[in-house]
Amino acid sequence: MEPAKKIDHSHDEKTAKPKKNPKKPKKFLRKSTKEGLSGYLFMSPTIFTIGVFVIIPILYALYLSFNDVQLLGGIGYEFIGLDNYTRTIDDERALIALKNTAEYVLIVVPVQTCLALLLAAALNSNIRGKNAFRIIFFLPTVTSSAVLTIIFMWMYNPDGLINNFLQFLSLPTYNWLADPNIALKSIMIMNIWATAPFFMVIYLAAMQDISDSVYEAATIDGANWWQKFIYITIPILKPVTFFVVVMGVIGTFQLFDQSYIFSGGSGGPNNSTLTIVLLIYQYAFKSLDMGYASALAVVLAIIIMVVTLIQKKFFGEEKLHD
Amino acid sequence: MNKMLAAVGITGALFGTALVGCSSESSGEGSGDGGKTVVELAGWGASPEEEALLKETLDAFEEKHPDIDVKHEVIADQYMDVTKTRLVGGEAADVFYLDALDAPSLINTGVLEPLNDYVTEDFDVEDFEEPLLNAFKKDDTYYGFPKDFSTLSLFYDKAAFEEAGLEGPPKTWEELSEYAEKLTVDEDGDGQPERYGLGFSKELARQFYKFQPNGAQVVDEKGKADFASEEAIQALEPIVTMYQDDKTAGLPSDAGNEWGGDMFGQGNAAMVIEGNWTIPFLEDNFSNLDFTTAELPTINGENATAAFTVAYVMNEQSEVKDAAWELISFLTGKEGMEIWTSKGFALPTRKSVAENLGYEEDPLRSSFVAGASYAQPWQAGENLPIIMTNFDNQFISALLGEQTLEEALKKAEETANKEIEAAN
Structure with a gap:
């Protein structure tokens, strides 16, 4: 019975906390979210580079593949569906x-x-x-x-x-x-x-x-x-x-x-x-x-x-x- | 919170460097140092001797125009690919070289500045050889002026001729094939001659001039490939027979050479059909070789040869058009052209300059000058690059005997026209 009691107790405490401390939401990020965010921040240079040099070109190539592209003498796109x-x-x-x-x-x-x-x-x-x-x-x-x-x-x-x-x-x-x-x-x-x-x-x-x-x-x-x-x-x-x-x-x-x-x-x-x-x-x-x-x-x-x-x-x- | 700050700081620093890396240096077009106008000139590379000659010409221009600074840039490889990409990106030079072959397609896209409004009386357009000038003209509008040209002539080894008991150059293609047979040397008898009678290039650019005397053509009026005809087969048959059956003609690659000039110089061919760029090459690299040139043999009694010409054209997006015209008009003008063609690497497109330089009396160059009057410029509408690729691809397999000439030409024409249709 003892362990169960303990769990109950801790559970109470957790749910009780916000009540005790109503100003807590001001610290608007939970710890895990905060850590996640700093993780993303650390990764952001790589995400940025991959985005600019890999992801965007891939998406752009996909877009281009559905267009008739005119480059020399005025750039123009014309959507031609699956013709290509x-x-x-x-x-x-x-x-x-x-x-x-x-x-x-x-x-x-x-x-x-x-x-x-x-x-x-x-x-x-x-x-x-x-x-x-x-x-x-x-x-x-x-x-x-x-x-x-x-x-x-x-x-x-x-x-x-x-x-x-x-x-x-x-x-x-x-x-x-x-x-x-x-x-x-x-x-x-x-x-x-x-x-x-x-x-x-x-x-x-x-x-x-x-x-x-x-x-x-x-x-x-x-x-x-x-x-x-x-x-x-x-x-x-x-x-x-x-x-x-x-x-x-x-x-x-x-x-x-x-x-x-x-x-x-x-x-x-x-x-x-x-x-x-x-x-x-x-x-x-x-x-x-x-x-x-x-x-x-x-x-x-x-x-x-x-x-x-x-x-x-x-x-x-x-x-x-x- | 400290961790957060550190992360933000590091990220910021990294972003900063990344962005600095991205920002390009602004291109130095327009005015340069001390209020001088900078004109960019782009072309392909050439031999050191030619580079030096071009520099001499440009120096003469800068001396005459102290307020203009010419920035010359050499595009080492894949010239047209690079130039087109730069034109799209707005980074192309103000003035650049353009081969007649690529002129029709580039004129149609509107990236070249029409030059009619710049031309003055002094420039004397009438002075240019007309076929060469027309290569850069569309509907009476000039888009470029030819800087020089070359035709094809027959180079032959005098010592080899003497050895074989031959005198003088062959006058007709029939004679040429007889000569080639006598000049071919295959000592070990393995069917792979040590010296071919004739070295030739298989590209359409080096074969097309045979079409006209036979009544054939490269393209029809609509710019589509039109060489799968009885007449075209007749035009190409002799060289295929010489290659396949007689084994008296060979390609440079058969002898392990890069091109005809090299093949001829190294003694792997007693005759080659090449342009006048070969003369300085042979004189520099094979000074012991006793050779001379002659006009190409006649086809069906008609004189025929090809002309290759290159023009200076102006970028439509140029910000310094007046200065760019000054440069073009000097380089293709009487004074500039005389300096540029003075050493005979290329021949002058102006009649007056050719007269001044006296190339008609030059023993090696007279045949090239003579050819200019009947030469066919290497140009056939805006689809020529596609047509050329397909012809070259199929013609080699006809030469190798993998298919008949008729099949090869038919296939090349079909594929080319399919591609042309798909591209438009």
Whole structure:
């Protein structure tokens, strides 16, 4: 009975307080609200920056996508409903861009994920000089993608390093830059080489988190190296793989700088390196057709969202750490 | 309460810095130091020699007009994208370069100042080569005056000609293809010549001049693409055959070169079709090369070549229009143009200046000057940028043999016209 009494008592006190002290409402903010407010105040610089540079542009782009925007010689907006969106269906270049981007995502994401996993597994074992290897493998990620692209373009030159090397091995050589069938693949190779190490570091960190006891138990049961990798490492890394794949898909869908530099902004040869973001750039800044460019950007955002949701279903609703 | 105050204080400070970061410096248009009028001039970059020559011209202008200060700015990359964006934002220069190719679309938007009211008797409009002047004219209104131009000529390697027992330049395209066959060198026989007979560029800008002598055209009266015709196929067939079947013509990229001048200079092609900007490039970088130029071979017995021209135009929003006109009229006037074209990087658009400089007698440049009288300016309505992109995209696949020339032209025309319709 005692505790109940106490509760009752305190309850009385609480309800009684306002009566005792009728001037309390003057301190108009409750403590929790006050703390919340100061929290928001601390966050306000960030909220302000995100608002100005992220939220407002997104809303504005949405608004633009429903308008025919006239920029040169007097700015004018004309509401045209969904016309910009229906135009994408008939736009052959948009379809080519979508096809190129999808091909790029479908090849680059699995390859770079597998490569990252293998590299991480190699570096997680007790080989000599693994720290040096970690640094060497990570270097491409540190390099600016524009610099990387230009260097690769030299190497891809018909008389360049790569063709010379292939010739030395008596393998067929390619016109890496100018052949429409090869150009996108050249960018793929370059990008896989540059991004895989970034995901490798993420895998490596997760692998070092896996408890040794699990492996020890498996060893006692007679599992070999390969079985441990397939049945222990990969399942435990599943949430990390989800993260790596999602980030990979988002990153590859947004391919722009490499194909821009490769083709000098044209998406050529023969539209083979034309990606959605490059197409958006061309419509926005070459044709100054902001309305249609915004509509394409919204379509891209929707595609990425849908693909991410599908992946979430595919990988299950697991959390990163349980 | 103290916590609250601190939060407010910190937030205020952060807001302050953020806002300071946002406020832009007011652009220094209008009057500059000491009451001088500042005129901004924007253009694309060029070789150091050309930059120096432009500076010399501008110095001469400032000497003559002590009250005007010219601020020259170079837009290094994507010139038209940058210029258009700046025009929208009201930040474009008072006077800027405009390629004939982009002139129709920009004139239609009304961002260029009509220049008729500024033109005086002294300026002597009649003196300009007419086709070049017309590139910047609409309904009798001038929107810009051409500063210089270049035509295309045939560059050929004299030593290679001697080696192959050839004398003088080919006179017709049929002859050219025979010459190219003799000049092609493929020592290891892998079908990838070490030296192509002819180096050429696949862009529409470098091919369109073949249309007219064959009775074909790039666009119709409505400005729509109109090159998927029997005549256009006839015009382009020879170069496709030379590339695909004979393997006597090659693109710069096939030889690992950036452009025709480089390809020619490095000995990867015995002949190239290029503009007069190639002359100083070759003289500077490949001084041992023994080359000369000739007028382009005739097509169906007709002379044909392309002309590329650039004008100075005035921003309609400029606040210093009178001073801007002073600058334009000097740069495109007889005095300024004579300084600017004195070294032969580009050719003068004024007949009197061309006469003064004597380019007609110059062994390397006479072919370019001769071409001016029959050259077709690279311009075809306001949709040319769209048409050009689609042509370039499809023509390369026809060259590579992925589709026939007929299919390629048809597809390019269809896609271009679809895009033009959607954009309007």
